[in-house]
Amino acid sequence: MHLSNHQLRSYLDGELENDHLPACAECQSRLNTIRLQRDRVADSLNSLSPTKEIALRNALTRFTNYQLRKENETMLTKIFAPKFRPLWIGATAIALAMIMLSFSPAREAFSAFLALFRVQQVAVVPFNPANVPTYFNNRDQKMDRFMSEAAKTEKNGEPKSAANAAEAASVAGFSVRLPSAITSSPKISIQPSARTTAVIDLAKINAMLDAAAIKDVKLPANLNGATITIDVPKSVTATYDCPEPNPDRRPSSDEMQKCVALTQMPSPVVTSNPSNIDPKPLGEAFLRVLGLSASEAKDFSNRIDWSTTLVIPVPTTDATSKDVTVDGVKGTLVTQTNRKQYVVIWLKNGVMYGLMGYGDEAKATGIANSLK
Amino acid sequence: MKRMNAIPKSVNATRESIREAEFESVFLEHWSRLYGIIFRVVGDQAEAEDIALETFWRLWTHNPPQKNLGGWLYRVAINLGYNALRSRQRRAVYEEKSRPDPDSDPEAQIESDEQRSRVQQILKGMPTRDSQLLILKHSGLSYKEIAETLGVSVNSIGSLLLRAEQEFIKRYESNS
Numbered sequence: 001m002h003l004s005n006h007q008l009r010s011y012l013d014g015e016l017e018n019d020h021l022p023a024c025a026e027c028q029s030r031l032n033t034i035r036l037q038r039d040r041v042a043d044s045l046n047s048l049s050p051t052k053e054i055a056l057r058n059a060l061t062r063f064t065n066y067q068l069r070k071e072n073e074t075m076l077t078k079i080f081a082p083k084f085r086p087l088w089i090g091a092t093a094i095a096l097a098m099i100m101l102s103f104s105p106a107r108e109a110f111s112a113f114l115a116l117f118r119v120q121q122v123a124v125v126p127f128n129p130a131n132v133p134t135y136f137n138n139r140d141q142k143m144d145r146f147m148s149e150a151a152k153t154e155k156n157g158e159p160k161s162a163a164n165a166a167e168a169a170s171v172a173g174f175s176v177r178l179p180s181a182i183t184s185s186p187k188i189s190i191q192p193s194a195r196t197t198a199v200i201d202l203a204k205i206n207a208m209l210d211a212a213a214i215k216d217v218k219l220p221a222n223l224n225g226a227t228i229t230i231d232v233p234k235s236v237t238a239t240y241d242c243p244e245p246n247p248d249r250r251p252s253s254d255e256m257q258k259c260v261a262l263t264q265m266p267s268p269v270v271t272s273n274p275s276n277i278d279p280k281p282l283g284e285a286f287l288r289v290l291g292l293s294a295s296e297a298k299d300f301s302n303r304i305d306w307s308t309t310l311v312i313p314v315p316t317t318d319a320t321s322k323d324v325t326v327d328g329v330k331g332t333l334v335t336q337t338n339r340k341q342y343v344v345i346w347l348k349n350g351v352m353y354g355l356m357g358y359g360d361e362a363k364a365t366g367i368a369n370s371l372k
Numbered sequence: 373m374k375r376m377n378a379i380p381k382s383v384n385a386t387r388e389s390i391r392e393a394e395f396e397s398v399f400l401e402h403w404s405r406l407y408g409i410i411f412r413v414v415g416d417q418a419e420a421e422d423i424a425l426e427t428f429w430r431l432w433t434h435n436p437p438q439k440n441l442g443g444w445l446y447r448v449a450i451n452l453g454y455n456a457l458r459s460r461q462r463r464a465v466y467e468e469k470s471r472p473d474p475d476s477d478p479e480a481q482i483e484s485d486e487q488r489s490r491v492q493q494i495l496k497g498m499p500t501r502d503s504q505l506l507i508l509k510h511s512g513l514s515y516k517e518i519a520e521t522l523g524v525s526v527n528s529i530g531s532l533l534l535r536a537e538q539e540f541i542k543r544y545e546s547n548s
Contacts, residue, residue, distance in 0.1 A: 009533055041537045049408065049412065050411040056404070062425060063428055158422065172403055
């Protein structure tokens with residue numbers, strides 16, 4: 001029995017065995033035609049073949065490099081130990097609105113439905129992990145699912161590299177500054193912008209607070225169904241003297257001592273629909289999720305302007321924080337107690353900066369003050 | 373009282389070493405072909421490398437099922453490649469990214485670039501599955517691997533391939 005054309009095609013690739021074919025002139029003729037077609041396409045597709053290939057071992061080294069870069073990607077989140085992620089996830093349902101803040105009535109003139117703000121300062125709220133409600137301190141995949149349902153994030157593109165500040169600025173779309181106090185050359189990467197959208201489900205948030213035994217927080221009804229959109233612009237990270245990854249071993253803490261990382265990006269922009277949302281009750285609920293008492297939460301809440309402030313929680317068992325003056329503005333220095341690792345965060349001219357490294361306050365502020 | 377589920381650090385370290393060794397084995401087995409597939413899609417060495425690294429990063433972080441691991445890898449790779457292609461603003465960006473080999477004959481290089489661009493355009497105009505099929509086949513994957521990557525029956529590959537090649541030739545001829 002003659003073979004069909006697709007059977008001949010499979011035969012050509014050695015994917016089909018057949019005894020009829022060698023003795024059949026008709027099948028042989030069709031096979032030749034199909035072979036010519038295959039070879040013609042193969043010839044054309046050969047033009048797409050890579051002209052150079054890196055050695056396998058080099059590829060593996062590059063992967064280790066990539067792995068380290070990805071793990072260090074969000075420099076600002078380094079101040080949060082992984083074990084607090086469930087806390088963040090639980091709190092972010094509220095935190096989305098927390099950083100959203102309130103909107104000046106004057107801005108409503110721009111739109112009947114949208115309000116707009118940009119982060120203008122950063123405030124650190126220290127918290128004791130031992131006081132965090134157990135509900136939020138357990139690794140619980142339900143939280144992950146809850147958050148993945150509550151908020152959707154879209155990234156716009158993939159990370160890119162740059163050779164210098166000017167090239168990074170061209171890609172990122174804002175003026176990039178680097179520390180002159182460090183003489184070695186940086187490795188510069190640009191992270192893509194991202195948009196996070198969340199629709200507030202008040203019933204879910206109230207249920208979560210109830211489960212965490214936070215029963216004295218009353219959130220306004222008009223929060224329900226509100227849509228919050230957070231646009232995070234492209235960010236630029238420059239690393240200095242960070243050890244080259246070795247596929248056979250991880251870098252030692254001695255090798256990490258010289259490593260410095262600086263991340264910068266324009267302040268995130270938040271819009272909401274509707275615009276008349278009061279962020280203060282949400283902010284206080286967020287502080288309660290962190291384990292602050294009702295009076296502590298109210299006290300902190302009254303000291304900041306929720307309409308312009310990004311609040312970052314810092315666990316007191318692992319770190320201390322203080323206000324410092326860097327780059328001509330007020331900043332926050334967070335020091336991780338055991339490893340003498342520091343993070344300095346500040347805002348200047350609408351750009352947020354985060355500097356991380358090892359050393360004391362003088363070293364940290366010296367680097368931050370040398371940005372050009 | 374010691375927690376019943378406490379795991380000694382040494383055991384965790386051993387598990388991590390085993391996981392890393394297994395990952396390295398998969399990486400070394402699949403890197404070349406995976407990179408070749410992506411390069412055929414995007415046409416740029418640096419971009420292909422980034423996408424290949426991202427693919428293996430996802431393997432490392434997602435820990436997919438071991439069955440049909442190759443199919444999973446190539447599927448992620450080719451989808452990332454096509455996403456990268458779609459996100460390019462203009463075709464001219466792709467043409468600009470074709471960097472000439474400094475050691476090659478300039479005229480031959482131009483001809484090679486033009487041919488590559490032409491083939492890319494034809495593939496871009498074809499149904500996605502057909503162009504993916506052609507790229508996977510000509511990257512050296514077997515019918516079984518192609519079927520696992522595309523999520524189709526292995527028995528259908530011969531038929532799909534035949535149609536895709538005929539379509540390619542038809543477009544190539546009408547393009548000249």
